[in-house]
Amino acid sequence: MPSMRDIKRRKNSIQSTQQITKAMKLVSTVKLQRAKSRAERSHTYFEYMYQTVVNILERSGYMEHPYMKAGEGGKKAVIAITSNRGLAGGYNSNIAKLVDSQEWDKKDVVVYAIGKKGRDMLKRRGYEVLSDESEMINEPLFSDAQELCDKLLNDFSEGRISEIYLAYTHFRNTVSHVPTMLKLLPVNMQEAAEKSEIDATPESKALMNYEPEEVEALNMIIPKYVTSLIYGALVEAVASENGARMQAMDSATSNAEEMIGSLELQYNRARQGHITQELTEIIGGAEALSS
Amino acid sequence: MADNTFKLRIISPERMFYEGEVVMLECRTTEGEIGILKNHVPLTAVLAPGVAKIREADSEVKAALISGFIEILQDEVTVLAEIAEWPDEIDVKRAEEARIRAERRLAEKAAHTNLARASLALQRSIARIEAAKK
Numbered sequence: 001m002p003s004m005r006d007i008k009r010r011k012n013s014i015q016s017t018q019q020i021t022k023a024m025k026l027v028s029t030v031k032l033q034r035a036k037s038r039a040e041r042s043h044t045y046f047e048y049m050y051q052t053v054v055n056i057l058e059r060s061g062y063m064e065h066p067y068m069k070a071g072e073g074g075k076k077a078v079i080a081i082t083s084n085r086g087l088a089g090g091y092n093s094n095i096a097k098l099v100d101s102q103e104w105d106k107k108d109v110v111v112y113a114i115g116k117k118g119r120d121m122l123k124r125r126g127y128e129v130l131s132d133e134s135e136m137i138n139e140p141l142f143s144d145a146q147e148l149c150d151k152l153l154n155d156f157s158e159g160r161i162s163e164i165y166l167a168y169t170h171f172r173n174t175v176s177h178v179p180t181m182l183k184l185l186p187v188n189m190q191e192a193a194e195k196s197e198i199d200a201t202p203e204s205k206a207l208m209n210y211e212p213e214e215v216e217a218l219n220m221i222i223p224k225y226v227t228s229l230i231y232g233a234l235v236e237a238v239a240s241e242n243g244a245r246m247q248a249m250d251s252a253t254s255n256a257e258e259m260i261g262s263l264e265l266q267y268n269r270a271r272q273g274h275i276t277q278e279l280t281e282i283i284g285g286a287e288a289l290s291s
Numbered sequence: 292m293a294d295n296t297f298k299l300r301i302i303s304p305e306r307m308f309y310e311g312e313v314v315m316l317e318c319r320t321t322e323g324e325i326g327i328l329k330n331h332v333p334l335t336a337v338l339a340p341g342v343a344k345i346r347e348a349d350s351e352v353k354a355a356l357i358s359g360f361i362e363i364l365q366d367e368v369t370v371l372a373e374i375a376e377w378p379d380e381i382d383v384k385r386a387e388e389a390r391i392r393a394e395r396r397l398a399e400k401a402a403h404t405n406l407a408r409a410s411l412a413l414q415r416s417i418a419r420i421e422a423a424k425k
Contacts, residue, residue: 038305042306045302048369048371049371055335142304142374146373209333210334210335211320211322211335211336217335220321220337220360221337221360224359224371227373
């Protein structure tokens, strides 16, 4: 049986850990709210962006366009968005698992990492990490997404990479975050067309004019589309990260509570045992004297 | 007055930049300057860096719109701007510096500078300076 002092020391240490997890939970709650409202504000933009791109794609039909077909021989690029800091439950390892579970050969994949945790995890799993933009996840800016997009499209048009994927955590609501793999390029025509059947209003697209011509407009709009997807993923990933951390810290705090409870019990029992022992010793001593 | 207005929405990734009933919108596209009144023909155009003038029923506001595109439907106009700024949000000094830098880069024509990029930077800074002018 551990001594009273040991139990007390243990209890104190758990208590101070609990204070830390509690504080971290509060911090991530506040950050989550900020990230959430940011994600919501930018949502309209992506909705419109998506609709416009789908409309244009539908009108211009299945044409030959460099952004529409996979290049040959190049590698597959994966943008893996994770966090810089841990203690967020399965948030980071879920992304690494997601990348790992795809049906591709590790040798054909290059990783554009955003977030130190994911970068290290994927490196350990044997992926080639081509670039590291971990700073941008702290405070994602639209221009960050633009820069990354420029770099990717450049690599794409020069044939170094043939496909671009985006691995991020979709923020469904405060408690549910889904690791998602999204194909950015080449644009999946079938998928886009399927979705557009629901979205597009026939009268609006029949009349629409384009300035410049569709093909040229596509050249300008697709990079913007990719950029906005990347930015959207960044913003959602930040919200998910804080949501995941909040949950993890919440359960850590309640676990600590439980442990403190059982240690308290142990401590009281040890104290009682100690008192009983002392009493027996005194009585024993007194009896020995009197006899 | 009320029947010659249309609904205008300017959306940037960070926020809903502008929403309201307007009489006319003037902005710059890659094909040139356009002015949009009610019942414009449906059009999708790509924006070039420039000053947008938004004329409401009895006032006019200016804003710098930098890249993005505009979708014009019968009675509704939506601008998706990657960067949209009100005049009082613009740092004129910084824009001025950016203009000088871009001009210098264009003048040098060094092999390693990206001319398209430099001229875009120049357009951006000019748009900002113009928008900030009273």
